[in-house]
Amino acid sequence: MSFISNDPARFSEQATAGFVAAHSDLIRAVPGGVARRTATPAGQPAIVIGGGSGHYPAFGGLVGPGLAHGAAVGNVFASPSGQQVYDVAKAVENGGGVLLTCGNYAGDVLNFNQAKERLIAEGIRAETLFVTDDISSAKPEESAKRRGIAGGLAVYKIAAAAAEAGKDLDQVVELANRVNDNIRTLGVAFTGCTLPGAHEPLFTVPEGRMGVGVGIHGEPGIDETDLPRSQELAARLWDAVIAERPEGAGDRAVIFVNGLGAVKNEELFILYNDIRALADRDGIEPVAVEVGELVTSFEMAGASLSLWWVDDEIEQLWAAPAYTSGYRKGAVQADQGEVLEDVSESAETEVGEASDASRQAARRIGGLLKTVHETIHSHADELGKLDAIAGDGDHGIGMERGARAAVEAAEAILDREPGAQTLLVQAGQAWAAQAGGTSGVLWGAVLETIGRALGDEDKPDAGRVADGVAQADEQVRKIGGAQAGDKTMVDALIPFAQALTDGVQAGRTLAEAWTEAAALATEQAEATADLMPKMGRARPHAEKSLGTPDPGAISFALIATAVGRKL
C-alpha cells in the first residue's frame, strides 16, 4: 500500500507540486503537467509524453534535456485528459511540431488522439505514437494491440535525441517507430499494489507464486508459476523475448532490467547477472545496459526484461546525454584517467616450510574445518531464527559463509602441504573476509590465533592447542570488547578455554578435555537466555531476546561439540 498522502483524491496533484518544487532547476509546472525549465529551441520538434501517475520516473521524471520536452500528468493509473495533453503540447511546441507519445492503452489513445486533432485544427503539426512493447499482451501477429510498458523509455529518449540532433518531425516519427518496432518486453509480478486511499490491493499474486506477463496496472498475465530461482526467471524472460527477435535485427541490443517498486536493485543486479550469461550464450552483444526502477507501479513487486535491437543510428541516439530528475546519462566524462581492468582475485597464497608433524596436523585440521562448516550449515536456519529475535537475522548466513570460505581456503592450499599455522591463518583470514560482520572478525581471529600458537614446525599437542584457545579467547575479548555476561559468544568461549586448559593440565587427552569443555560451553551458551545483552547494530531488538539464548554463544557451543566428537 501507499503510506504517505494527505487526501487520496489529491494524490497526484500534491505529488506533482512536490516534484516540481524539488526539481525546479529542471522542471516547470504547466497546465496539464510539467515541462522543461528551458524553452524548446525554435523549429525543434517537441516530444510530449504522459500517462497516469504512479509510475515515477515515468512520466514527469523523464522530462529534461535529452529526453521529453513535457509530460502530461494524469491521476493515479489514469490517462491524462485530452485537455492536459493539449495544454502541455502548447506549452512546449515551438514551430517544429510535436510528437505525442505514450503507452498503448484505451484511455491514453483516446486522449492523446483528441489532443492531436485539436492541435492540427489549430495548424500545429502533431503526431501520435503508442508504445507496444509488452509481448504478453497480444500475439505477434496482433502486435499493434500490445500494451506499452518499460520499453517506452527507449522511444521517448531516442525521439528526443533525434529532435535535438536536428531531425524534423517526420524523421523523428520514423525513428521513434523504428525503435518501437524493435523493442520486446516481458514482465513478471510477485505481489500486487494498493492505490492511495484504497483499502484492498488492486490485484494479488498468491504467496510463493509469480504472474508472468502481468501488466503494470495488474492487467492479467499469460501464466502463473511457482516463484523460480533467478536463473530460471532469467531464462523464462530471456527465451520469450529472444524468440520474438525482430526480422532483420542484428546481434546488438540494449538490455534493460526494470524494477516495478518493491523488487530492489540488488535483486535486479542478480537477475541481470543471470541474463548476461544468456546473452553470451545467444550471441547478443549488449551495447548498453540499464538496471533500475524506471517504470514503477507503486510498491508492486515485479520486474521486466526489455531488449531493443539497435542499428548504428539508433545506438548513437541512445548514447546521447540526457539530464532529467529520473534518468541521467553522460554527465561527467567517466574516462578521465587511465582505464583499469577488473581485479577479482587476490594474489596466490605463499605456503612456506613446515615439519611433517605440522603438515599431518594441518590435514586433520582441514577435516575438522569441514565438520565446522557442516555443523553450521545444518543449524543455519535455527541460528538465523535465534538471531532474528534480537539481531538482524543473518548470523546463520554469515557463519555458514565464513565456515565455507575457511574450508575452501584450506582446500586451496592443502595439496601444497602447509603447516598447521599456515592452514589456520589462511582459513581464518578467509572466514573474516567472506563472512563479514562482527562474528566474521571474531571467528577469523579465533582460527588465526590458534594457528599462530601451533606454528608450522612444532607438533601441535594438547598443551599447544589449549594455549592457542586461551590466546584466542583473549584476542576475541580484546577485539570485540565484550565481557562475560554481555550475552555474546564470549559467554561460551571463556568457560570453554578455561576448562580446556584445566583438563589438559590435569593430564586428560585433548579429546577428553575438549569434550568436557564443550559440554560446559553448551551449558553456558544455553544459560545466556537469562542475560540481557548490550545494544548495537547486530542487536536492534536486544531487549526482545530475554528468554532466548545468544546465537553467537550457541554456534560456538555447536562447533565445539562437533569438533570434540571428531578428535
Place this chain on the structure above:
Amino acid sequence: MSFISNDPARFSEQATAGFVAAHSDLIRAVPGGVARRTATPAGQPAIVIGGGSGHYPAFGGLVGPGLAHGAAVGNVFASPSGQQVYDVAKAVENGGGVLLTCGNYAGDVLNFNQAKERLIAEGIRAETLFVTDDISSAKPEESAKRRGIAGGLAVYKIAAAAAEAGKDLDQVVELANRVNDNIRTLGVAFTGCTLPGAHEPLFTVPEGRMGVGVGIHGEPGIDETDLPRSQELAARLWDAVIAERPEGAGDRAVIFVNGLGAVKNEELFILYNDIRALADRDGIEPVAVEVGELVTSFEMAGASLSLWWVDDEIEQLWAAPAYTSGYRKGAVQADQGEVLEDVSESAETEVGEASDASRQAARRIGGLLKTVHETIHSHADELGKLDAIAGDGDHGIGMERGARAAVEAAEAILDREPGAQTLLVQAGQAWAAQAGGTSGVLWGAVLETIGRALGDEDKPDAGRVADGVAQADEQVRKIGGAQAGDKTMVDALIPFAQALTDGVQAGRTLAEAWTEAAALATEQAEATADLMPKMGRARPHAEKSLGTPDPGAISFALIATAVGRKL
C-alpha cells in the same frame, strides 16, 4: 521479502557481480568490493566507503567521479571485513592517503579501524570517520554514539569533492567532520523487510502504525504512533530535526527526503511538498533538494528527512558534479536556453452574452452539479470497490474528482451570470481535465454536448434537454467506441436517453420523464452484472467481473436518479 535470488548465501556476491557487469564503464571489481574504473590521480586522497549489502545505491552505487573512489561490500546488512576494507583501500590509494568512512555501527567500526591500523602499519596515511546523523539513536549530549543513516551521502560526497578540488587528507577529514557535525536525520518505518532467504521479516510494524526513529536495519525507534497524514508526518520529522539545529548554523541547508524501499517517489514528493512549507515557515532556505531512494533497506516501507546546514565552502562542494550508477549530478547544463517561469493556471474563461432564461437555467444547473458531486462523493467507496473487481479501482476517485472540478468551474463563473451552454461547457471541460481517464473524457463530453444543445440564448425546455441527452449519448458512443452490451456506462445511457426522449414526446414533464428514464437506467445498470465486458487497461481483470455490475453504468444511474429527485 526479496523475490529474486539463486542462493541466499551468495546474494551479495551475485548482486555485486551483476552490478559490476551492468556498470562496467564506471566500476571495476577489486578484492573486497568495487572501485572506480579510473585510477585515483597521484596524490589525491582516496575516499573509501562501505557497509552491508541491501542498501543500494549505498554503497557500491555511490562510487564514481565526484563521489567515492571505492566501496567495501559486505554481506546483507553485515559489515565488510577488515580485510575487504583494507583491500579496497589498497586498490584505490595512490599516494594521497585514504579516508575510510561508513555509518557508526559496531561491526563497521571494528572492521574499518582494523583496516586503518593495517594501512598505517604499512606506512599509508589512513583516517576513519563514522557517520552519526540519526538523531533518534542517542541523545544530543551523546551524539558520538549515534548511528549513521541517510546523511552519510553528504559526508561521502563532500569528502570526495574536496579531494578532487585538491585538498589534502587532513583538510578532507576536517571538511567531512564539519559536514557530519551539521547533519540531522530522523526516519520512520511503516513495515519491516525480509532478508534474502529468511522466512520471517526482520521486524514488523503493526498495520496502521508507524515506528518513529526505526533504524535502517530495524533498530528500535523512540516512538510508535498511528499512521499520520503527510502533513503531520512532515511536521513530526521537521520539528525534531530543526530542534537540533547545530550551534552557529545559518539558514541555508540541503533538504534530503529519502525512501527506504517500498515508499515510492510520488509519496516522497508529497512529503517534500509539506516539508517545504515548514522550511518556509522556519526561514530555512533549501540550497539544494534531494528526493529519492538513496539509502534503502530492501522493501522496507519507510522514509527519512535529513537536513545538513551548509557554509559557503560546503555548499560549493555539495554542488560539484558527480557521476555514479546511483547518484548523478551536474551532467548536461540545464540552463542552455531561455529560463521560463512556472505556469500553473490557464487564462481566465470568457463569459459571453446570454438570455435571462438561460442564466436562470445555468444557476439551476450549478445546483444540480453539486447534487452530482454529492452523489458521487457518498458512493465513491462503493464505486471504487466495484471497479477494483475488474478495473484499476480508481473509478470512484476519478468520478469524484471530475464532479468536484465541474462544481468548482461552475462556481468560478456563476457570479458573472453565464448562460446554460457556457456553464456546462466549462464544467464539462473541467471534469475531463481533472478526472482524466476514460470516464473523465466521456462525462466531460456529456456535459459539454448537453450545454451546446441548450445554448446561451434559448430557454432550456424539456425537449431541448432530451435532445441534448440524445446527442450526448451519440457523442459518448462515438468517442468511447463502446456499444450496448459491452458492459460500460453506455448500457445505462442508451436506455436513459431513449426513455427521456420518448417520455417528453409523450407530453410528460421533464421531471416525470427524467425520473422514469432514471429508473430504467438503474435497472439496466444492475443488469450489466450478467454481461462479460471487453478487455482494456481500465479493466485488467475484466473476466472476474462477471456477476457484478459495471461501475460506469452504476455511477451513471446514481447520478441520473439523484438529479431526477431535484428536478
